[in-house]
Amino acid sequence: MSELVLQVKDLKVSFSTVDGVVQAVNGISFDVRKGQTLGIVGESGSGKSVTASAIMGLINRNSADMSGSILLGGLDVLTAQEREIRALRGREAAMVFQDPMSALNPYYTVGKQIAEAYEVHHPNSSKKERQLVALDMLAKVGLPKPSECIDEYPHQFSGGMRQRIVIAIALVNNPRLLIADEPTTALDVTVQAQILELMMSLQQEFGSAIILITHDLGVVAEVADEVMVMYAGQTMESSKVQTLFDAPSHPYTRGLLGSVRSLDNSERGALHTIAGNPPSMISLPGGCPFHPRCEFAASMNGLCSSVQPTLRVLPTTGSESACHLNDDQLLSLGRGVIHD
Amino acid sequence: MIAYLTRRILFAGVLLLAVSLFTFLVFALLPTDPAALTCGKVCTPERIEANRTRLGYDQPLLTQYGKFLKGIVGGRTYGEGQGEFTCGAPSLGYSFSQKDCVTSLIARTLPVTGSIAIGGFVLWMIFGIGLGMVSALKRGRWPDRLISIVSVVGLSFPTFFLALLLLFIFVIWSQFLPFPSYVSPTEDFFGWCQALLLPWLTITIISSPYYIRLTRFGMLETMNEDYVRLGIAKGLKRWTVLRKYVLRSALIPIVTVAGLDFGATLGGAVFTESIFSLPGMGRLSIKAVSDSDLPVLVGTTLVAATFIVLFNLLTDIFYGFVDPRVRIHK
Amino acid sequence: MTSPVVLEAKNLVKYFPTVSKGLLQRSTDSVKAVDGVSVQVRAGQTLGVVGESGCGKSTLARLLMRLLPPTSGTVLLDGADITSLTGRELRAVRAKIQMVFQDPVASLNPRHSVGQIIGTPLKFLKENSASGAKEHVQELMALVGLNPEHYNRYPHEFSGGQRQRIGIARALAVGPQVIVADEPVSALDVSIQAQVLNLMEKLQRDLGLSYVFIAHDLSVVRHIADEIIVMYLGKVVESGTPKDVYSAPSHPYTQALLSAIPLADPRAAGTHKRMVLTGDVPSPIDPPSGCRFRTRCPRAQDLCALEEPALIDRGQGHPVACHFPG
Numbered sequence: 004m005s006e007l008v009l010q011v012k013d014l015k016v017s018f019s020t021v022d023g024v025v026q027a028v029n030g031i032s033f034d035v036r037k038g039q040t041l042g043i044v045g046e047s048g049s050g051k052s053v054t055a056s057a058i059m060g061l062i063n064r065n066s067a068d069m070s071g072s073i074l075l076g077g078l079d080v081l082t083a084q085e086r087e088i089r090a091l092r093g094r095e096a097a098m099v100f101q102d103p104m105s106a107l108n109p110y111y112t113v114g115k116q117i118a119e120a121y122e123v124h125h126p127n128s129s130k131k132e133r134q135l136v137a138l139d140m141l142a143k144v145g146l147p148k149p150s151e152c153i154d155e156y157p158h159q160f161s162g163g164m165r166q167r168i169v170i171a172i173a174l175v176n177n178p179r180l181l182i183a184d185e186p187t188t189a190l191d192v193t194v195q196a197q198i199l200e201l202m203m204s205l206q207q208e209f210g211s212a213i214i215l216i217t218h219d220l221g222v223v224a225e226v227a228d229e230v231m232v233m234y235a236g237q238t239m240e241s242s243k244v245q246t247l248f249d250a251p252s253h254p255y256t257r258g259l260l261g262s263v264r265s266l267d268n269s270e271r272g273a274l275h276t277i278a279g280n281p282p283s284m285i286s287l288p289g290g291c292p293f294h295p296r297c298e299f300a301a302s303m304n305g306l307c308s309s310v311q312p313t314l315r316v317l318p319t320t321g322s323e324s325a326c327h328l329n330d331d332q333l334l335s336l337g338r339g340v341i342h343d
Numbered sequence: 344m345i346a347y348l349t350r351r352i353l354f355a356g357v358l359l360l361a362v363s364l365f366t367f368l369v370f371a372l373l374p375t376d377p378a379a380l381t382c383g384k385v386c387t388p389e390r391i392e393a394n395r396t397r398l399g400y401d402q403p404l405l406t407q408y409g410k411f412l413k414g415i416v417g418g419r420t421y422g423e424g425q426g427e428f429t430c431g432a433p434s435l436g437y438s439f440s441q442k443d444c445v446t447s448l449i450a451r452t453l454p455v456t457g458s459i460a461i462g463g464f465v466l467w468m469i470f471g472i473g474l475g476m477v478s479a480l481k482r483g484r485w486p487d488r489l490i491s492i493v494s495v496v497g498l499s500f501p502t503f504f505l506a507l508l509l510l511f512i513f514v515i516w517s518q519f520l521p522f523p524s525y526v527s528p529t530e531d532f533f534g535w536c537q538a539l540l541l542p543w544l545t546i547t548i549i550s551s552p553y554y555i556r557l558t559r560f561g562m563l564e565t566m567n568e569d570y571v572r573l574g575i576a577k578g579l580k581r582w583t584v585l586r587k588y589v590l591r592s593a594l595i596p597i598v599t600v601a602g603l604d605f606g607a608t609l610g611g612a613v614f615t616e617s618i619f620s621l622p623g624m625g626r627l628s629i630k631a632v633s634d635s636d637l638p639v640l641v642g643t644t645l646v647a648a649t650f651i652v653l654f655n656l657l658t659d660i661f662y663g664f665v666d667p668r669v670r671i672h673k
Numbered sequence: 674m675t676s677p678v679v680l681e682a683k684n685l686v687k688y689f690p691t692v693s694k695g696l697l698q699r700s701t702d703s704v705k706a707v708d709g710v711s712v713q714v715r716a717g718q719t720l721g722v723v724g725e726s727g728c729g730k731s732t733l734a735r736l737l738m739r740l741l742p743p744t745s746g747t748v749l750l751d752g753a754d755i756t757s758l759t760g761r762e763l764r765a766v767r768a769k770i771q772m773v774f775q776d777p778v779a780s781l782n783p784r785h786s787v788g789q790i791i792g793t794p795l796k797f798l799k800e801n802s803a804s805g806a807k808e809h810v811q812e813l814m815a816l817v818g819l820n821p822e823h824y825n826r827y828p829h830e831f832s833g834g835q836r837q838r839i840g841i842a843r844a845l846a847v848g849p850q851v852i853v854a855d856e857p858v859s860a861l862d863v864s865i866q867a868q869v870l871n872l873m874e875k876l877q878r879d880l881g882l883s884y885v886f887i888a889h890d891l892s893v894v895r896h897i898a899d900e901i902i903v904m905y906l907g908k909v910v911e912s913g914t915p916k917d918v919y920s921a922p923s924h925p926y927t928q929a930l931l932s933a934i935p936l937a938d939p940r941a942a943g944t945h946k947r948m949v950l951t952g953d954v955p956s957p958i959d960p961p962s963g964c965r966f967r968t969r970c971p972r973a974q975d976l977c978a979l980e981e982p983a984l985i986d987r988g989q990g991h992p993v994a995c996h997f998p999g
């Protein structure tokens with residue numbers, strides 16, 4: 004197996020707010036290896052962005068309670084000094100945000116913003132050198148006429164182009180891990196296709212590992228090797244991408260798969276949906292957090308609402324699943340039938 | 344950019360003209376007879392009529408306004424023969440009750456009002472923005488709470504009470520400062536500071552809380568922006584992020600407000616000047632009101648309005664320079 | 674199968690004059706947001722409108738809603754010309770056409786309770802509704818799958834999908850015939866999108882509503898549309914039934930839109946040859962000559978720059994605006 008880039012163990016993050024304690028992330032663990040793409044999938048509010056921010060050390064320790072460990076570049080991000088984390092940012096891990104419209108500083112040219120990121124890890128570089136690097140990056144992310152773009156301001160670009168610039172900033176120091184937090188959610192499908200293609204080809208070139216966060220399993224199918232499905236700050240299922248689509252091992256995953264629209268599924272007519280809404284992160288349901296929306300919870304004699312299932316490996320598929328259903332039942336989810 | 348500037352300047356010019364017409368009309372249409380106000384108790388009908396022709400109040404309104412404008416550009420001569428006298432350009436009229444040209448009256452008050460405004464402005468910006476920054480950076484912790492309590496207390500004092508309180512503490516009780524007066528800064532800079540410290544403090548205490556809040560809000564708002572988070576994620580130092588990413592956008596709206604506030608203060612810090620008996624433009628206006636001295640009222644109103652328009656223009660231009668989104672339309 | 678036409682637009686054009694950089698702000702350019710679009714919405718059916726950002730979808734929606742005056746062209750409701758109505762007559766029209774917006778956060782006033790939000794259009798558009806308003810609103814809430822007991826709650830207390838349901842209930846309040854939905858699911862999670870789509874289908878069946886449903890993604894309208902138009906830079910480039918558009922897409926732009934949809938099949942991800950469009954939509958101030966799509970079209974030839982292709986059936990069985998359909 005290739006070398007480990009990131010190791011997250013039992014990460015918990017909670018925020019105290021006026022309404023109560025928001026338990027945003029409740030004990031998730033995962034590894035990311037060199038050259039690999041991990042997809043993190045979940046509905047809005049399931050803790051995906053908080054996980055990403057925690058890895059980058061962007062969560063203010065005064066405003067949040069954090070436990071577990073995040074091993075990145077030989078350090079535990081949760082306990083390291085701010086100075087040490089700063090040295091990791093950009094080089095060990097870099098980030099792409101969801102909304103390209105707000106991710107760039109409106110007051111500086113895009114060239115300056117790329118150069119500035121380069122300077123952090125190349126403090127002795129000359130201005131000329133940084134300028135060349137910025138030009139090179141703009142060309143790599145496919146901006147037409149980089150030599151003109153370099154002196155333009157963010158508002159002069161479309162959303163897709165801005166996202167390319169954000170990616171250029173992220174990759175300028177050749178990071179070992181790229182965290183992309185819903186990089187295409189705010190974009191048109193056509194632009195989404197462009198950006199995903201770009202990320203994949205840059206991954207080939209730079210050899211970075213990628214964490215791709217999304218709410219759309221369709222996007223995951225395009226690019227990910229491994230998938231972690233999150234719900235209410237917990238891992239529901241973790242699988243190889245092919246396995247997840249062939250044999251989803253969790254009722255929640257199956258629900259998500261049902262709502263994916265693709266061209267070969269269905270004509271006009273009702274889509275399969277997951278009933279109800281994601282839970283409030285302030286008062287999580289007891290037992291399995293998914294039980295109020297799970298169609299199988301009723302037949303489990305109250306087990307689901309009282310005991311929280313732990314992740315276990317299904318021997319046949321190698322997937323991990325946190326559900327009280329037995330192995331056979333989980334395996335049959337993909338076929339849409341449940342045997343008692 | 345040039346086109347933008349020209350457009351703003353032209354607009355400001357038109358605005359000033361409109362303000363002058365408006366001010367002129369408002370006072371001209373008051374139901375009082377302006378000629379009767381020129382001599383007060385010693386008026387005889389003959390004198391009133393004589394003054395009326397001398398000042399041109401007998402002519403149609405539009406002609407009067409035209410003469411008024413012409414006076415601003417080229418000075419104005421009143422009456423003829425023996426009683427002839429001239430107010431040099433820019434002439435804003437003649438005050439009978441003070442027996443002087445309005446322009447010279449205002450010119451005498453300007454250094455005073457200017458001194459109060461400049462010193463007060465510098466102090467309130469330093470305190471407002473400084474404390475606002477501290478507040479934002481220490482949000483929810485004791486410095487933030489302390490600052491917010493102090494500024495609410497400061498804000499809740501009426502100006503005159505605050506000024507009297509400061510007078511009592513610093514002048515009467517501790518005799519730490521002399522009673523405020525006006526000293527020319529070119530002659531005695533230290534004396535100038537000392538003499539005007541209390542008015543400055545008054546204005547600062549009144550104005551800073553607003554700026555503290557504006558700064559705090561602007562910074563907290565900006566700190567939540569994705570681009571600030573991206574700045575941190577790049578690995579930039581905290582101070583760099585603060586300077587290049589947070590302060591810049593948090594301060595831009597403040598500058599706009601500050602420009603207007605400064606312009607308004609230049610038009611006369613009415614309460615402060617009155618309480619500390621400083622001969623500024625605010626006091627001049629107050630006196631004009633109680634004397635029904637219409638020419639002075641028109642003049643001071645116009646000058647105050649000019650300052651506001653001027654500083655509005657300056658902040659607009661400033662905007663164009665610092666915000667590329669204004670400078671470069673796409 | 675052909676039900677009567679409820680809402681029709683003929684040759685709609687909307688140019689927004691742009692603020693030019695000249696000294697006196699004399700405007701010479703204009704944004705050609707919608708440039709000669711004709712549509713028909715049939716009773717109880719859904720017209721899907723698809724295209725990338727900036728192609729004029731929202732402008733078309735606002736023209737149909739009579740929220741914007743068209744530069745030229747006509748809008749007909751039930752056969753009557755509503756293009757130049759004003760005042761009371763326009764209000765009567767508004768009661769028949771309602772809108773659902775993209776952004777479930779921005780389109781709801783945060784200081785109004787759900788009850789007020791849903792009830793407000795009633796007050797403006799229908800006179801006698803003071804009594805029974807609350808029950809009516811609560812019926813609507815139940816209809817769109819909200820808990821009627823949440824009548825007094827505020828928008829921030831609801832999730833994105835629920836807020837969109839509030840928006841739908843507000844649109845339904847005055848009993849409209851037509852609902853214009855401008856990207857109603859684009860801001861939602863995929864799983865929640867499915868819920869909202871299903872809800873809208875159900876409401877259409879139960880209430881006989883007609884929809885104009887706008888999306889930037891052909892896979893969204895697939896589940897709901899009876900007719901689809903594909904827009905590019907203010908013009909319709911292809912139109913037809915879902916069967917036409919999905920099984921026999923003939924315009925290269927339609928083909929590119931289809932090809933951009935993620936496949937949701939990891940196995941195919943490596944092998945599938947995607948037709949990725951390069952670049953962005955050109956500026957609508959100065960659209961390319963001839964065929965507007967030619968700057969991004971893989972099939973473009975000399976003719977495309979010279980002559981604008983008309984939207985006609987070229988043997989595909991449905992209208993396509995391309996010289997070289999295929």
Ligand SMILES: Nc1ncnc2c1ncn2[C@@H]1O[C@H](COP(=O)(O)OP(=O)(O)OP(=O)(O)O)[C@@H](O)[C@H]1O
Nearest residue numbers: 689704706725726727728729730731732733889957
């Ligand atoms: N009030 C306006 N003034 C000037 N231009 C406008 C105005 N409204 C829209 N436009 C322009 O018209 C074009 C079409 O805009 P429209 O909002 O209809 O696009 P859209 O297809 O809905 O895009 P999106 O997917 O981003 O919502 C755009 O170039 C837009 O900038």
Ligand SMILES: Nc1ncnc2c1ncn2[C@@H]1O[C@H](COP(=O)(O)OP(=O)(O)O)[C@@H](O)[C@H]1O
Nearest residue numbers: 018025027046047048049050051052053054284
């Ligand atoms: N700084 C914060 N303070 C309080 N609550 C927060 C904060 N950041 C995130 N949360 C909450 O944590 C939960 C998970 O958020 P997030 O990770 O952003 O979800 P998503 O999966 O949509 O990215 C949400 O309920 C969110 O409201």
Ligand code: SF4
Nearest residue numbers: 291294297307326327
């Ligand atoms: S544990 Fe129970 S409620 Fe949770 S997913 Fe499994 S069956 Fe459903």
Ligand code: SF4
Nearest residue numbers: 964967970977995996
């Ligand atoms: S007309 Fe020409 S440029 Fe336009 S879509 Fe057809 S082939 Fe492409």
Ligand SMILES: [Mg+2]
Nearest residue numbers: 051052184185
């Ligand atoms: Mg998120």
Ligand SMILES: [Mg+2]
Nearest residue numbers: 730731732855
């Ligand atoms: Mg739109």
